[in-house]
Amino acid sequence: MFSFFKKKVAEPAPPAAPDLRSLVPIAAAEDLPAPAAVVAPARIEAAVVVAPEIVAEAESPVERASWVHRLRQGLRRTGSSIATVFTGTRIDDALYEDLEAALLMADAGVGATRFLLEDLKRRVKEARVTDPAAVKGLLAEAVAELLQPLQQPLVIGRQTPTVVMVVGVNGAGKTTTIGKLTRHLAVGGHGVLLAAADTFRAAAREQLGVWADRTQVEIVSQQGGDPAAVCFDAVKAGQARGIEVVIADTAGRLPTQLHLMEELKKVRRTLDKAMPGAPHEVLLVVDGNTGQNALAQVQAFDGALGLSGLVLTKLDGTAKGGVLAAIALWSRQRSDGRALPVYFIGVGEKLEDLERFDAREFAQALLG
Numbered sequence: 181m182f183s184f185f186k187k188k189v190a191e192p193a194p195p196a197a198p199d200l201r202s203l204v205p206i207a208a209a210e211d212l213p214a215p216a217a218v219v220a221p222a223r224i225e226a227a228v229v230v231a232p233e234i235v236a237e238a239e240s241p242v243e244r245a246s247w248v249h250r251l252r253q254g255l256r257r258t259g260s261s262i263a264t265v266f267t268g269t270r271i272d273d274a275l276y277e278d279l280e281a282a283l284l285m286a287d288a289g290v291g292a293t294r295f296l297l298e299d300l301k302r303r304v305k306e307a308r309v310t311d312p313a314a315v316k317g318l319l320a321e322a323v324a325e326l327l328q329p330l331q332q333p334l335v336i337g338r339q340t341p342t343v344v345m346v347v348g349v350n351g352a353g354k355t356t357t358i359g360k361l362t363r364h365l366a367v368g369g370h371g372v373l374l375a376a377a378d379t380f381r382a383a384a385r386e387q388l389g390v391w392a393d394r395t396q397v398e399i400v401s402q403q404g405g406d407p408a409a410v411c412f413d414a415v416k417a418g419q420a421r422g423i424e425v426v427i428a429d430t431a432g433r434l435p436t437q438l439h440l441m442e443e444l445k446k447v448r449r450t451l452d453k454a455m456p457g458a459p460h461e462v463l464l465v466v467d468g469n470t471g472q473n474a475l476a477q478v479q480a481f482d483g484a485l486g487l488s489g490l491v492l493t494k495l496d497g498t499a500k501g502g503v504l505a506a507i508a509l510w511s512r513q514r515s516d517g518r519a520l521p522v523y524f525i526g527v528g529e530k531l532e533d534l535e536r537f538d539a540r541e542f543a544q545a546l547l548g
């Protein structure tokens with residue numbers, strides 16, 4: 181199926197003294213579901229690509245087509261209003277005005293809308309098209325080109341463990357996303373350790389525990405404890421055991437809650453103390469249904485923490501899928517000059533509803 185992750189061969193890491201006091205082995209062997217229960221559909225099996233020597237395994241076209249269908253369904257509300265712009269017979273100012281309104285309604289934002297319109301006019305002129313339906317095809321190309329820099333695989337295995345810190349506002353889909361990623365990794369035979377760094381909300385730990393249980397991975401958790409301490413313990417345990425990936429689930433928070441943002445910065449610093457260079461990934465999970473607010477979240481979390489990637493969830497049923505164009509345009513002007521990858525997008529709560537992001541597929545689904 182897809183190159184869900186990219187894996188680099190790891191440098192051997194010296195084992196550090198384990199601190200397993202808070203390591204809660206959720207999944208004792210006898211409590212676990214029968215192995216068959218965690219055997220994933222075939223489409224999951226090529227989830228990890230070993231780089232650089234091994235190239236991506238071919239993905240089944242049938243499986244990908246099924247995903248594209250779900251993506252199109254999810255973005256139908258965004259796409260249908262844009263698609264109606266191209267049902268006329270003439271390419272004129274009215275068409276471009278309608279398109280401008282439709283892109284703004286889809287939450288592409290003023291900057292990305294302007295950018296796309298100018299790019300589209302240039303393409304129309306160059307291609308000398310006269311049919312509005314052909315303009316739609318050119319718009320899909322313009323959107324795909326704008327989104328292309330965001331299409332990058334998540335690399336794991338450069339370090340052991342690869343430490344992934346997951347952040348976002350309340351209810352964005354962090355824990356669900358972690359559960360899905362963990363499952364993909366575990367099914368691919370990769371060791372994962374979860375750090376339940378939302379020590380405040382008992383339900384959050386339980387929710388993560390359920391995913392840990394399902395995927396037969398261990399979880400470090402400590403009710404009422406310090407999130408940074410939980411993360412420290414998890415990384416040390418991961419190092420001692422040679423576990424490939426440690427994923428830290430943090431509590432949801434608004435970027436305006438400055439003391440909570442300070443807490444995240446502390447988690448980040450502590451991870452670096454536990455393992456210099458960690459976290460190797462700081463992922464922001466964003467609810468795509470929040471439209472332009474999603475862009476504001478990306479900017480605020482990036483400013484505070486320096487993000488390395490995004491996961492855009494809840495694109496099912498949204499009329500605001502255009503926000504990814506706004507994120508892509510902003511990403512071009514990022515202070516470190518690097519595009520912020522969108523590693524995955526989600527169109528539902530089920531396991532198969534999270535997939536790697538593909539700029540072309542997304543552009544086509546967006547336009548209905």
Ligand SMILES: Nc1nc2c(ncn2[C@@H]2O[C@H](COP(=O)(O)OP(=O)(O)OP(=O)(O)O)[C@@H](O)[C@H]2O)c(=O)[nH]1
Nearest residue numbers: 350351352353354355356432493494526527528529
């Ligand atoms: N429709 C839809 N629902 C989703 C998607 N991803 C997650 N959800 C749902 O969103 C809700 C919140 O998800 P969580 O994973 O608990 O979110 P969270 O960010 O960990 O929440 P906090 O820990 O409270 O900050 C759950 O009901 C999920 O099932 C998605 O892509 N589409």
